Structures are given as C-alpha cells and as structure tokens.
Amino acid sequence: MNKWITRFSTSTPLNERINRTLDKQVKLAVTGLSRSGKTVFITSLVHQLLHGLNSTHLPFFQIVNSGLLRGVKAMPQPDMHIPSFRYDVAVEQLCGELPTWPQPTSGITEIRLAIRYLSNKPLLKHVSPVSTLYVDIIDYPGEWLLDLSLLELNYEQWSKQIARACESEPRLSLSEKWRSFMDSLDPASEADETTMRQAASLYTDFLHDCKDSGLSLLQPGRFTMPGDDLKGAPLLEFCPLLKIPQDIDNQSSLFAEMKKRYESYKEHVVKKFYNEHFSSFDRQIVLADVLRAFNTGYPTFTDMRDAINMVMKSFQYGKSGLINRLFGGLKIDKILFAATKADHVTPEQLPNLENFLRAMVTKSYNNATFEGVRTETIALAAVKCTQAAYTTYQGQKISCIKGMPLQGDKPIALFPGDVPVEAPMPEEWVDGRFQFLEFKPPRLANIHGSGLPHIRLDRALEFLLGDKF
Numbered sequence: 001m002n003k004w005i006t007r008f009s010t011s012t013p014l015n016e017r018i019n020r021t022l023d024k025q026v027k028l029a030v031t032g033l034s035r036s037g038k039t040v041f042i043t044s045l046v047h048q049l050l051h052g053l054n055s056t057h058l059p060f061f062q063i064v065n066s067g068l069l070r071g072v073k074a075m076p077q078p079d080m081h082i083p084s085f086r087y088d089v090a091v092e093q094l095c096g097e098l099p100t101w102p103q104p105t106s107g108i109t110e111i112r113l114a115i116r117y118l119s120n121k122p123l124l125k126h127v128s129p130v131s132t133l134y135v136d137i138i139d140y141p142g143e144w145l146l147d148l149s150l151l152e153l154n155y156e157q158w159s160k161q162i163a164r165a166c167e168s169e170p171r172l173s174l175s176e177k178w179r180s181f182m183d184s185l186d187p188a189s190e191a192d193e194t195t196m197r198q199a200a201s202l203y204t205d206f207l208h209d210c211k212d213s214g215l216s217l218l219q220p221g222r223f224t225m226p227g228d229d230l231k232g233a234p235l236l237e238f239c240p241l242l243k244i245p246q247d248i249d250n251q252s253s254l255f256a257e258m259k260k261r262y263e264s265y266k267e268h269v270v271k272k273f274y275n276e277h278f279s280s281f282d283r284q285i286v287l288a289d290v291l292r293a294f295n296t297g298y299p300t301f302t303d304m305r306d307a308i309n310m311v312m313k314s315f316q317y318g319k320s321g322l323i324n325r326l327f328g329g330l331k332i333d334k335i336l337f338a339a340t341k342a343d344h345v346t347p348e349q350l351p352n353l354e355n356f357l358r359a360m361v362t363k364s365y366n367n368a369t370f371e372g373v374r375t376e377t378i379a380l381a382a383v384k385c386t387q388a389a390y391t392t393y394q395g396q397k398i399s400c401i402k403g404m405p406l407q408g409d410k411p412i413a414l415f416p417g418d419v420p421v422e423a424p425m426p427e428e429w430v431d432g433r434f435q436f437l438e439f440k441p442p443r444l445a446n447i448h449g450s451g452l453p454h455i456r457l458d459r460a461l462e463f464l465l466g467d468k469f
C-alpha cells in the first residue's frame with residue numbers, strides 16, 4: 001500500500017489519495033445485429049443508472065438495492081477518436097411528449113459513466129469510504145464480428161462460399177441483378193475502376209435487400225454497416241466472383257484487383273477493429289432479437305442462428321482458436337447473451353424465451369464457458385412498452401399483452417403466441433403462428449426521478465457490473 005501512496009503528491013489529503021488508487025474502470029461492450037436493440041438498451045441502462053439513487057426499479061442490482069450507491073454522472077469519454085453515444089438525443093426522443101424510438105446508427109460509439117459508491121468490502125470500508133467505478137459503454141455493430149470468419153478464408157474460398165449461398169432461396173432471387181452483372185464480366189480482363197465500383201454497388205444492394213428480407217448473415221459486415229469512417233471509401237469497392245478463373249498471371253486483371261482489395265479489407269478493416277477496439281473490452285453483452293426471426297419464417301430464423309453463432313466465435317479464446325492465433329489473449333471475462341424486447345411476449349413466456357436463446361447458442365456458450373469466460377443468458381426489455389393482461393376466449397381465461405402498436409394509434413390487446421422451447425421443424429412455421437408485434441414506446445413524459453420501465457435490466461446490470469463494487 002505504501003508504494004502506491006508515494007506516487008501522489010503529499011499535499012493531497014490521504015483519503016483522497018487512497019480513493020484515486022482504488023478507482024476502477026471497466027469497458028462494457030454492447031453488440032448485436034442491426035435492430036437488435038443496442039441503442040435502446042444503452043439509453044435505458046444509462047437512464048436507470050443516472051436515476052439510480054431514488055430508484056425502486058432495480059431490485060436485483062445490489063449496489064442500488066443495498067443503499068450503497070452515492071450517485072452516477074455522465075463524464076467526458078476517454079477515447080477521443082470514438083464518436084460519442086448521443087444519450088441526450090436518444091432520451092429526448094424516448095421521453096418526449098410524443099415518444100419515438102431513437103434513429104438507427106451504423107458505427108461505433110462510446111459513453112462514460114462515473115459510479116460513486118460506498119465500498120462494502122471489509123478492508124476498503126475503513127481506508128476508503130467512497131470509491132468510483134468508471135464504466136465505458138461501447139456500442140458497435142455485431143455485423144462487424146461476422147467478418148472474423150473472413151480471416152480464415154482466401155478470396156477464392158470466400159467467393160465460392162457466397163456463390164453457393166446464392167444457389168438457393170431466398171438469396172437466389174435477391175442476388176439476380178448482381179449475378180447477371182457478374183456473368184457479363186471476364187475476370188481475366190483488365191480491371192477497370194468503374195466496373196468494380198458498379199459490381200460492388202450491386203453487391204451492396206443485394207446485401208441490403210437480404211437485410212430487408214430478414215436475413216442476418218451479411219458479409220462483409222461493413223458493406224451494410226460501414227461506420228462513420230468508411231462510408232463511400234474505395235476500400236469497400238470489391239465483391240466476390242461467381243466463377244474463379246484458373247491460372248491468371250495478369251496482376252492487373254479484374255480477378256487480381258478484387259483479390260487485392262479483399263485482402264486489404266481484412267488487414268485494414270477487420271484486423272484493425274480487433275486490435276484497436278475489441279482487445280480492450282472487459283465485458284460483453286450480445287443482444288439478439290429472437291422474436292423477429294420467429295415472425296419472418298424458417299430460412300431467416302436459421303440464418304440468424306448461424307449469424308449469432310458466428311458472432312460468438314469472437315469470444316472463443318481456445319489455444320488453437322483463430323482469435324488466439326491472430327490477436328493473442330483477450331480480456332473479456334464475462335459475456336451475457338440477451339434476448340431483447342421481452343415485452344413482446346406474455347410474462348410467463350420469459351423462461352421459454354431464455355431457454356430458447358440458450359438452445360440457439362449452446363455450442364458457443366459451452367465453448368466460452370470452457371475457456372473460463374463466465375456466460376449467462378437472459379430475456380430482457382430495455383424499455384417495457386406493454387402491460388400484462390387477461391382476456392376471456394371461448395370461456396377460458398388467457399394471458400395477453402396490451403400496448404400501442406407501432407403502426408396505429410389505438411391500444412390493442414393480443415396473444416402473441418407461445419415461445420417454443422425448441423426450434424420448430426420447417427413445416428411447423430405456418431403463417432400467423434407467431435405475432436410478435438412491434439410497439440410504440442410508452443408515454444414517459446411524467447416519469448420524474450425514476451428509471452424507464454424495463455424487464456430484468458437490473459439482473460443484466462448485476463451480472464455485468466455487480467462484482468466490480
């Protein structure tokens with residue numbers, strides 16, 4: 001202890017000096033595929049913490065519940081090169097007179113909170129009554145993690161994989177325009193800037209169409225989620241080739257130039273993200289909108305399951321694993337998988353939703369746990385938009401939810417369907433089996449001094465941060 005204290009000027013009061021030594025910092029990363037609920041989750045989490053002092057909303061978050069919290073403040077973020085998470089804008093939209101959901105974003109953002117609390121640890125209680133935990137929350141697209149698998153594939157292998165995926169529906173129809181353009185090209189011909197730009201643009205349109213149809217496995221991740229720095233950058237002007245030519249020596253051919261750009265993307269975009277950002281994360285929450293996949297059908301459901309498991313590969317640190325070989329040991333020691341928008345189902349379906357998510361990621365879950373990373377699954381709603389209710393149907397009392405549908409201005413009550421415990425067989429995905437409707441945010445203009453209504457966000461906080469106090 002003496003050694004630490006002497007690092008500070010002796011004019012600083014002893015208590016303050018010890019406090020500073022004991023201050024802690026944690027980088028909490030939030031990811032998930034587009035529309036999984038990252039922005040809403042972070043907005044609600046920050047709102048809950050900023051209102052933590054007088055909140056009865058967080059019964060499972062010990063530091064609040066035990067009365068040891070002394071206050072939470074948003075602070076200037078430490079990483080100047082990362083755009084700020086615009087909490088102020090998001091909260092204004094959510095809590096306005098006519099609440100709306102925050103605008104979609106496509107890159108990485110950060111916000112820092114300082115949490116002051118009374119230490120409950122026997123030793124610290126005496127030397128340092130008040131400590132501060134700095135929490136840096138980083139929001140980044142899960143699509144970027146889909147690119148990890150590219151590092152294992154050369155251009156020819158990747159092209160073949162995409163060509164194969166385009167042989168069956170729904171990608172077969174969605175890729176038609178891009179494929180017919182590619183068929184008109186000769187890969188051995190001299191590369192030409194305009195042609196490559198057009199090919200990349202048609203391929204990007206194809207990825208966007210896939211996304212609009214509910215597909216999740218979209219590569220390269222930056223084509224749909226470029227982030228602020230890469231919008232319109234030439235680094236994104238390549239695409240796979242449908243037919244790989246044999247023995248092309250010409251280094252300025254279309255094939256050679258596309259291959260060069262693919263390799264450059266891996267080096268300067270994919271690896272850069274892992275080295276610059278990912279390697280510094282301490283904790284991770286992965287959000288998944290499982291219910292939306294139910295609505296859209298079997299092919300989009302399996303696609304999302306594959307995408308989430310691909311995202312999970314970034315957390316498998318095994319000695320022989322890719323992450324370990326390329327980036328050495330990483331820091332993340334806890335991962336929480338969360339099924340979001342749990343307010344779209346009736347309360348008694350929550351355990352099913354949690355179990356279903358767990359079944360979806362079992363293999364990745366076991367691998368991460370095996371590597372010593374603590375892993376949990378949870379179903380949560382960052383902003384609860386519905387109320388549980390009962391209705392009578394053919395003389396039977398059934399559970400339902402009430403809320404304001406996203407399209408419409410009259411509240412409705414509906415029974416959205418049971419969440420299955422296992423993935424239904426392809427033939428069981430009959431039309432209308434699931435109706436997990438989207439809702440408008442509730443009118444919150446009058447919540448003063450309390451956190452936004454949520455489901456199980458306090459449990460998520462306890463798992464992610466509880467042991468840091």
Ligand SMILES: Nc1nc2c(ncn2[C@@H]2O[C@H](COP(=O)(O)OP(=O)(O)O)[C@@H](O)[C@H]2O)c(=O)[nH]1
Pocket residue numbers: 032033034035036037038039040041101102103104105340341342343344380381382383384385438439
């Ligand atoms: N009912 C409900 N809807 C949510 C919740 N979180 C997100 N949503 C919906 O999902 C959409 C996408 O959320 P957002 O946070 O922007 O997703 P992101 O792309 O991962 O940042 C929102 O516009 C809402 O319609 C929630 O907790 N409850």
Ligand SMILES: [Mg+2]
Pocket residue numbers: 038039040104105106
């Ligand atoms: Mg977002």
